[in-house]
Amino acid sequence: MDTFATLPEFFETEISESVQSRTDLLSSFCELGPPDLCHVIKASGRKEIGSYHTVSGVDASSSATLATYITSLSYELEQNPAWFSGKGQYKIKSGMYCCFNAFSRMDLRVEVYIPGSVQTYMVNPRGERFATNPEMWQETYLSAVLRAIMYSDDANYKLAGYRKLDPVPTMEDEVRFLLAAENLFFKGWQLGSDPEIQVATVVHNHLSAGILKYFGDSGRYEQAVNLFEKLWAREPDVSALVSKAYLGMNQEVKAVQIMHRALQENPHNYVLLHVQADFLRSKGQLEWAIKLAKQAVDCAPSEYVTWARLADYYVDAGEWAAALFTLNSCPMFTYNDRDLHRLPQAARTHFPIRKLAAQSKLLNEESANDNKVDPALLRLPAPALRGTFANAYGILTKLASKIGWDVLLKCRSEVFVMEEEYRTQTTEKENNQFAAPSEPQQAASSRENGELSLDPIGKKDGKNKTSDHWLSFTQKRLCERWLDNLFMVLYEDLRVYTIWRAELAHYRSQSIPIHKSATDWEILGELSLRLHHVDEACDAFLQCVTQKFSPRAYQRLLEHCTEVGNIEQSLSMAMYLTAYNYRWYADCIFPGTIAKHIFQIIREEGLGKVSNTLISMNPSPAMLNLMQRYFAYAQEFRIEGSNM
Template identity: 25%
Template sequence: MNLFSWRKKPQPPNTKTESPKDALFEQVTENVKWSKKLQESPKIVEHQFGESLGLRTRVLRTLVDADQLGIGPPDMIHATQFDKFHQEEVGEYHYMTGLDVSSEITPIAYLNALRFISNSSKTEGRVSTYCTTNIFSKVDIRIRYESEKHYQVNAIECHSGTTNVQLSQTIWEETFISGFIRSIIISKDKERKLPGLVEIPFGLDNGLTYCEKFVPVICKFLPRGIESGCDLTKHSQPSLKNNYLLHSLQEFLMISPNLYDVTIDSLEDLIKNDGENELCYRIAMIAIMVQSGTNDMVAIKTINNTIKKFYPLNFLHLRQHDLTNIVDLLCLQIEFLLSKNDYELALPIAKKITELSSDNFDAWYKLSECYLQMGEYELGLLSINSMPQMPMVDSCKEAMTEQKLEGFYYQNPSGIGPHSELQSNEFNHVCSSMKEYKEKDLESLIFGRIVMPNGNKRGYIENIWNGSCLQLGPIYGPQSKNLINFVSPQEVNSIGNPLLLRRNSMAKQLSWSLSQVYGLVMFIVSSIGWNSFLELRSKTFVMEREYLGTRRTLTQEIKSKRLCERWLDDLFLDIYDDLKIAMQSQEHREQKYSGLEWELLGLTLLRTRNWSEAVACLRTSIMARFDLVSAEKLLKLYLSDDFTEKGALDPDAVLALLVDKVSYESRFYDTFQLPNLLILRKLCAFEGVESIRNHVYALPSAQKGFVSLMDRFLDYIKEMCE
């Protein structure tokens, strides 16, 4: 079964139509193409044969039972190898996102290619398994493949482990949508990545026509978006506006602006033909119009008409479901006004939303932003103090992390280099199965029990791959906000400022909501100065410790003030520490630091809005050793609307950073790189695609593997963005 019928080639009249599966295995050239890609796949060597499949089953059951499945784990591919010398089976596996799982056809092609790269004598009895999770029906699709004529496709219930689920078209549609969501969300979030993960570019290699076909499928599925969940650190609950499915579609459209019209047309058709879900499609269409910034008048009319049609009277006595929807609509209205810097018109709407939904962080944030942009700092502080506190981490994401899918397989190089934890017999087996590598070269590819070859050298830049990539390995997981946990302990211990180290430790990392509040407070500080801010704080708030010490004899002055929430008081102290670090850095400008120390100082200066100094520190960190975190922060500055005011980098410097970042991430099997595509799209908008291409060709480090990857990115941008 294939969700996307357009991929089937038309058959001439009076010819026998073979099944898609039979035709699949006659396309040897396709297998050759896949096999070339597979040379780049990592190999995680199991301790015990089959343990990864058992772990996946247990993890899925645990997550579903706790209602914490979220977007689900990445797809997993398990392959059976046979150690002829020891006469035993050896299990290898890796993770994947981005593969088309709208039917079994593409996964089977992938598994067949695994078999194709080995000669027939070695593949007798070899079994490969492709696993992909359907987050809607909560089943794990498992394709067990032995040969062209022997394979099984089952849907395993995550809770019970049974295979009673029938593989219907609906199941395959849900599975495809699940895969799409994971591909987008994981590409944007390093904390969700794993060593041994292969990220295939979703839709990028298939062109505009393919994308124009699957976008309507996603649009049709939007009424079930709430089932996909949302980031609970940002929203208290999923809604028609705040869910992973719509968010993923919006993220995809940001790198594919030529699809905006197709998407809006699809939603308009659905509004006409599916009246039951009209409000859902309208909210999605408004969100996409506001994001695109090219349909202002239509967006305004759609917002007003939608509110009048569905909520013609007033917003009182609404059911919770209706209340959530009207809040979503009003939030979109504010987003539109803020994008036009119309804070005065946005202010009363923000006030209204906080009345309707007092636990809506987004509404309180926008209300505070309006006050601050209008110079009403005291009212802004009071609004900040009223903000609901969101969870430090998303419970579903945290549960997935705690399951440690990487197990005890990965060994962090810790600034020293790869270190193998394979037994001698396991290492010998790896050597025999990878004869194209010399034993000495192979040792530099093994991180614990994960073999990370990259035969095609796609994205290869010598000093990146043989430098930081070997020293640091993949940067992933909750600790990826800086490099403290990726460099050597000696480098960490060499940091002379304990306050700098403490302020950037894992224990002091801010949640998403606190980081947003931090930015608002620093806006006030940078506008009026620290001393004036302290006076404003003293005028506005009474601190908890002051209140508790005088509550028996409260003065009129104290009674007139608002009690400062403890979390906000703690944040003030953190800001003071960061400003102290920033001031000390000004006094020791000539001092020499390690690469890590420059990075941590740069991150601290970013938080305190010392833009030019932060840029200088982060660039110095990269000069000491390519630093993925520093590069990411600098490129994020370039994406901001006011980047010219933030110690902006010139286009050549941005491209140089981007080139190194693309190379680093491609070394560890990420050829999607959605954040990098956003940067490249902005560069091309200013400089032109062909101009950027010529710059890439002229780079001294531009070797064949890297140029081919950048060509593919630039070709995509030319087709989807111009």
Template identity: 30%
Template sequence: MLPPSLGSIPEVKEDYPGASLVERTARLQQFIELGPPDLCNIYKHSINTKRENGEIGTFLYFTGVDTSSIASIAAHLQSLANLMTSKSQYWFGEKKHWKVPQLTYCSFNSFSKVDMRVTVHIPGKFEIQIINQDGKMIRDKLNEEQLDRFWTETFITSIIRAVLESEDGDDVNKVGGVVEIRKINPFNNGIVSKELLNNFLIGFEELFFQGSKLGCTVDIPQPTLVNNYLVDGFLKVIQLTQSYDRGLEIMDRIYKIDPSVISIIAHLQLLKQDEIEAVKTLYKGIQDNKRDSNTLILQAEYCLDKKKPDMALELAKQAVKSSPSDYSTWSVLVKCYTKLGDFENALLTLNSCPMNSHKEKYQLKRVVPIRSHDDLHLPSPMDVTLDEVSNLQSNDISFEHRNLDPQLSNLPAANLKTTYAKAYDLLTEIVNKTGWEQLLKYRAKVFVMEEEYRKDKKTSNGHLRKNSTQSSVNVNNSSIVESDVDSTIAIKSPSQKNIDAATLAGDSVVPTDGEIDYDDEFRKKRLCERWLDNLFMLLYEDLRAFTMWQAESVHFQAQQMEYKKTTLEWEILGSIAYRLKHFKEGSIAFANALSGRFSAKSQREMLKYYLKERNKLLTKNTTTSSNNANFIQNYQKLMNQLNEKILESIVKLLVWNHRWYSDFSPFLLLSLSDLVAWEGSVKIESSITALYNETKLPGSGNKDSSTRESSKDSSNNDHFVNHGIISMMKDFDSDYIKLYNLSNADE
């Protein structure tokens, strides 16, 4: 569904018409796994000039478009052309009325590694090109059956890209972030979306055994039949549309061919909140295959959620033995030890985690470089506005960045990626329970410190020279072999290390006869991996910044003085607190950030906090005695307050996303669906109407203070407060929530 406002089409000017297509072709060999977003190239010229004199080329990216056939793409391009030619628009300060004679749409097929391209000539014909990664066209070599297969693969790839792309939400604030992109909700277009969902599920089943071609997350070294982006996307689509029964039917059929998918069945049952059936499925899966790490991990995580870490421990150990090269199995074992308070084994296990530095979390990346921001046309959509969000002053944000407190700039933990970021999260879980000083004691107890290693190396070298023998010390699941000739250190390969480590980090080390002169305590220690040693230093920096902030805050309170920070500084402090698992302090920082100006990151983190607090309240409600009158009296009041804050956060973030051409956020859709499940759609609609009733302020003008152009109409200077929000939310309620008959959709 294309945007109703002409001003909500971001574009980039090309050096010459078609330059983006040439650039994309040149980069095809670089496309891996799910590949880049779809690209749309547009030829256009002013209606007042001849085509040959005034034709220019522009391009933008898309996700969520129906790419299941030539016809669906051609229809999308035709509607885009109609939108751009229907009336004049402001183009870099000048009012232009365009003609669009030609558009080309490119979508990468990650299964067969080809770029599918459809060109529409207006009026008249359309044509298709299929280009392989060598830049050669292969259209003429395909029969109809192969072509249909290519379109199915392209469509499935596009939907997976749309639902799995990174939702960090800070892309527009990051250097190199893709802003010239329109993200469409593929599941919010009435009966057409029901057909699209059906086609996706059929295509998923058809391509299931090819899923490993799409790649996998950083937790897994190599994609498998069960662990890959195709399965991840399938689970997300089922969750978004709550098509659990249909999903289970598909997986039951696949299970008859390959029983290893039983963990996916259990996962779907858990998403459906059918815990009894899920537990039965998990039990059957483990009975049938006691080395199925996917089922073992799923059951271990279920036990952890139910606060049964002792039961989860043995499952996690078995999972590590079954898949010693998977980061995910080790991370669950670390969580088990941490929950049990066995911090020594938690550190030893963390130290054994196989780190995956060659992969990144999947996110959409720019294909065509932008020479200058002067080539970017990023108009502000005027069909949905909320003053607090829409009128954000870009100059104020730039000022905050230029004047950022040096002690808060570039804290290294904020830049961690892949499994290193996940490992840091596990380390902060440990320090949150032990405290820094105690953590250092555990660290010294289980790991060889540098001075100890040097001292022992000197001692062992003397022993080796005296006996002219070769000895080995088991350190960090690696054999460090020292020779009496050069004292050279040889370390086993990572794969062998992981196999050795499958005996589990907590097992004791048995000394050999050649080690009898070594200190007994030293023999039990491991060498701390360099990456983990680095995480300790990053943790120290975070703790130092957090402690300083808390001390300053107490000082200012004691002096009855206002503790002032910019929104950016509060946001960074909130992020530090969240990393250290101090969520209450973090929420205060993010709330302070929002009191200064709107920040998408702060609002998103506050939404996560409200959702977390509501879950805690729900848990407390189920465990608190029904005789506790005080709690019962306050429960509904607290729940209503949290739900109001959740709704407010969702609305503001939806408006922000719309301003940046994104009408699809799985996180926000799931949060809204969950809220409707608790409150009912009728109550949500009433709350939206009451909170965001549109108000017209005549003659005040519609001012856009950002550096981007607005799609203003000079004939209308009226300013609307809360413009279009009720309509926007009705689209989600009527076209999405009721379309899929989500929980409480009609109540």
């Protein structure tokens, strides 16, 4: 059985079962859709086998480009000397490329017969076939590019055997991407939006988010400004995107002028209000930012993001009770998983190690001990939070990091009716003294929230300090059950964190080495990050990577090293991640976390300095080859600092 020398491959039990499975699941895809599927049938004499792999970044602008991708696999197969038996070599007989059109909710499919013909058609969720047209091709092309952009860093898409290519490999391709984005921009709401947005709009959807991510991660907002300004002439709400792009370019005066003009024309644009409020917060004008955030709540009271943004501002302003009160009012949405194609169980798989990845000398094998985990760490509920609940938990942990668990509980009892208080209708103030965090009391559960005033709770002058006053029973609100649950999640995080730090302090005071598995350290690092203990998180991640190769730990360290401006350490982390990604078939330079951070360093320090630093680190020739692809991309796309 011949296999591809450098490509992942899943072998089918029954020929074409992966394609049939995809057809059966088409109706379940509700947003951008799953990665593309490339299926081939190989033959040797009368014997046929079916295999496939998932892929993103392939040019889906025409049947010719997709057919070319399939035929390129034939050349790959010819270079592979592997044999299943001595009777003959397998050759590709036919292939099918499946690419989901997220606008029409249909699958575009290109069938190639070698040698022979090419057939192209669309398939709907009922399995019916339709002819293609230029509009469908453009929709499919843009859908494919957006998946490659939006899924580049998505933890849900850390799939085995998922090949990633550059969706926009040249400046000419970028022009085509911008043209397609312009033509289909006002259909972008059909693609859905981030899980924190209840209703996708012309400015809140995966298309607008993809454009901002693509140009924002490379610091090249000029192209985004040009696109959005053309669209602004057709739709006033696009002014929010124009303002964001100008702020990304550090053209604050221009951005403020646009916001002023646009808000005069439409004072109810909550997205624009948020852009202006974020700008004011960045300038330390929290009082004004809060006023704008309140207006945004009035404009879109059913959206989670308006309430969450206001709660976040209250945390920054030290309005603890108001922050809790506002957070409790957030409308929460059920999280829907990303679109994934659940493929049938493969008969066998083939994941070859690519030559440059092996020659990088940075990859190592894991031992069984590396993956042993403390059961208490596995039971932590916070990592399972998704969507609005994960976002709200982030606000709650931010509040806890500023005031501590004791004060948070006092503030909680001040704002919400506790269970005992609800039964007795008294306003007793409870003492919460503990070594480790004490477990919070459950709030009352016959639940009918009263009307919410957006003014800070307590003193009319807005100086809302927990110790200054206590609300009477009639002024309090019932705590939503989901927020009750988040307090319990926070309690578990703090309990485990407190025990770990106490244990670590004890061992260090006795000069005793502490023994934990690499996976334990990785989980403790994530726990520390959730609780906003950055230094402790970095220490844990460093402990993790000394024991095993951990992509997540290396990524967290890359983010931190870039943030603090440590060029050499950033490049070191980037090399480990690049070797890992290349080993697992990621040929994509950009978009992606590694390129984003390397480009940030290039903008700040200049390409010459970054390149010389890398060379001074004396990496292997293979690793240097892989890393220099980022520098070539920076020069090709004229990343700021690439000429320095």
